[in-house]
Amino acid sequence: MSNQEVKIIGGGLAGCEAALLLADAGLKVRLYEQKPVHFSPAHKKDGLAELVCSNSLKADRLDSGSGLLKAEMKLLGSHLLPAAEKARVAAGGALAVDRDEFSGLVTAAVEAHPNITLCREEVTVIDENELTLIASGPLTEGALAEEITRLTGQESLSFFDAAAPIVAADSLNMEKIFAASRYGRGTADYLNCPFDKAGYEEFYEALVNAERAELHEGDTINVYEGCMPVEIMAKRGMDTLRYGPLRPVGLVNPATGHRPWANIQLRSENKENSLYNLVGFQTNLKFGEQKRVFSMIPGLENAEFVRYGVMHRNSFLCSPKVLGGNLALKEHPNVFFAGQITGVEGYMESAAAGLIAAHNILRRLAGKTELMLPAETMCGALMRHVTTENADFQPMGSNMGILPPLENHIRDKRQRYLALAERGVAAMEQALAEA
Known part of the structure; x- marks a missing residue:
């Protein structure tokens, strides 16, 4: 040949x-x-x-x-x-x-x-x-x-298709974030941002009312289910995220001894663990709205967003x-x-x-x-x-x-x-x- x-x-x-x-x-x-x-x-x-x-x-x-x-x-x-x-x-x-x-x-x-x-x-x-x-x-x-x-x-x-934001590790508030794996299985490779009920509901309202970036293809678009923007998923109901990317099962917040009402996980982007991806947070929100809304996540109050989510x-x-x-x-x-x-x-x-x-x-x-x-x-x-x-x-x-x-x-x-x-x-x- x-x-x-x-x-x-x-x-x-x-x-x-x-x-x-x-x-x-x-x-x-x-x-x-x-x-x-x-x-x-x-x-x-x-x-x-x-x-x-x-x-x-x-x-x-x-x-x-x-x-x-x-x-x-x-x-x-x-x-x-x-x-x-x-x-x-x-x-x-x-x-x-x-x-x-x-x-x-x-x-x-x-x-x-x-x-x-x-x-x-x-x-x-x-x-x-x-x-x-x-x-x-x-x-x-x-x-x-x-x-x-x-x-x-x-x-x-x-x-x-949508991509999730990435934040700098040294900008995270680790007093509110804990490292753990679900059910204590394996090593604690994910960082967890736990919501209580009131904090989650406040975050939810901000998310579903946040302003999205315009799409030049018009309003009649198909969004692939596997990469559903988090703001679209949230509009299906208050508890949709809690049973989806924010599900808290298998986790215990060491600060309270209880399972969080909702939980956002961060996954390392590199071997140095200097960058973290917001798992399941594909989004098409405007960049300013991403900064405002996602800073409401526990531990991300002062997060530096090195890449905002995009949709293409x-x-x-x-x-x-x-x-x-x-x-x-x-x-x-x-x-x-x-x-x-x-x-x-x-x-x-x-x-x-x-x-x-x-x-x-x-x-x-x-x-x-x-x-x-x-x-x-x-x-x-x-x-x-x-x-x-x-x-x-x-x-x-x-x-x-x-x-x-x-x-x-x-x-x-x-x-x-x-x-x-x-x-x-x-x-x-x-x-x-x-x-």
């Missing part, structure tokens, strides 16, 4: 994962990344695989949807998971990373690979006769978006109509897609799609049939979601609910999920052995 060349558009997680796997297999890869020539509304750094929302890659334990996904990605040959492990920061049972270190490790791996040529330029034309993988992400815009529309014959769907448009294909099971366009089989533009939701899900697309490119070049992963695997279930006809197609992240049920039902949830995960890993191992 040394004479074969693949063009990859997009230096995010999906594009980098695919580029490294294809290059290791001996293909020549031209990886196109538009930064720093052009930045999307969410991207700020020059590095590849930039994390623009949370720095969490979700749960690491096997008995979870994201944990199973990671186990399968290791079997598929992931390069990004080892980088994430090196850049890991404390986050309880989750795999969270120092985003700058993670990006730096991935960028270095791509730049050092002899089979990868990194092209820092925008792509405005797609040659459907050229072997191409489009992993341009959910913020694809301009001429490239028009080219994708030309090839797919339909307008991309879109929704709005995300786009994705109506993949079931246009993509085959190998993630190539049905009408243009040389053009593959991967990442969030296909309708998978999440960092690791995007990287997994890059791996699967890369494996299918290799199989295409070797004259083999497409890689059809079993429905019992998380990767297989996600691929079926994005390639099976669905009248109301929406993005999907890894979760145990999309897997086929066990033949023998297990009532205990934790044991049931572990059994589903073990079945998924075994199914992946067998599928790859037979491929």
Whole structure:
């Protein structure tokens, strides 16, 4: 395959994962990344695989949807998971990373690979006769978006995604904040800001009445449920946040000896623990309103906000109509897609799609049939979601609910999920052995 060349558009997680796997297999890869020539509304750094929302890659334990996904990605040959492990920061049972270190490790791996040529330029034309993988992400815009529309014959769907604010650790009032993990499990990796009933109700009223930033796309927008702005979620009812991102279960405030009425958790953004993310506080409030309202959170009275929350448009294909099971366009089989533009939701899900697309490119070049992963695997279930006809197609992240049920039902949830995960890993191992 040394004479074969693949063009990859997009230096995010999906594009980098695919580029490294294809290059290791001996293909020549031209990886196109538009930064720093052009930045999307969410991207700020020059590095590849930039994390623009949370720095969490979700749960690491096997008995979870994201944990199973990671186990399968290791079997598929992931390069990004080892980088994430090196850049890991404390986050309880989750795999969270120092985003700058993670990006730096991935960028270095791509730049050092002899089979990868990194092209820092925008792509405005797609040659459907050229072997191409489009992993341009959910913020694809301009001429490239028009080219994708030309090839797919339909307008991309879109929704709005939101990111949470980040505060400086040395500006927090630690007399009101306590470090703890839920139910005392594991290490105390999260900082907790406990509300009493009166404080929460005052905060709630300020939040639901705060002024939001204008969106240029008009009022008729779809907000993805997984990244619901906290102010929109709050308007569903006074207790919605208390049963959502502010749930206090499994926590005891050492100052009172009781469970807080509501609780906000802060998660470290870097290894130095100098920056913290407000977990679950994706928002589209105006910056001044964020400062005013979020300073009402116990311990954040004088917080320095090093990044305010933002909201931006995300786009994705109506993949079931246009993509085959190998993630190539049905009408243009040389053009593959991967990442969030296909309708998978999440960092690791995007990287997994890059791996699967890369494996299918290799199989295409070797004259083999497409890689059809079993429905019992998380990767297989996600691929079926994005390639099976669905009248109301929406993005999907890894979760145990999309897997086929066990033949023998297990009532205990934790044991049931572990059994589903073990079945998924075994199914992946067998599928790859037979491929």
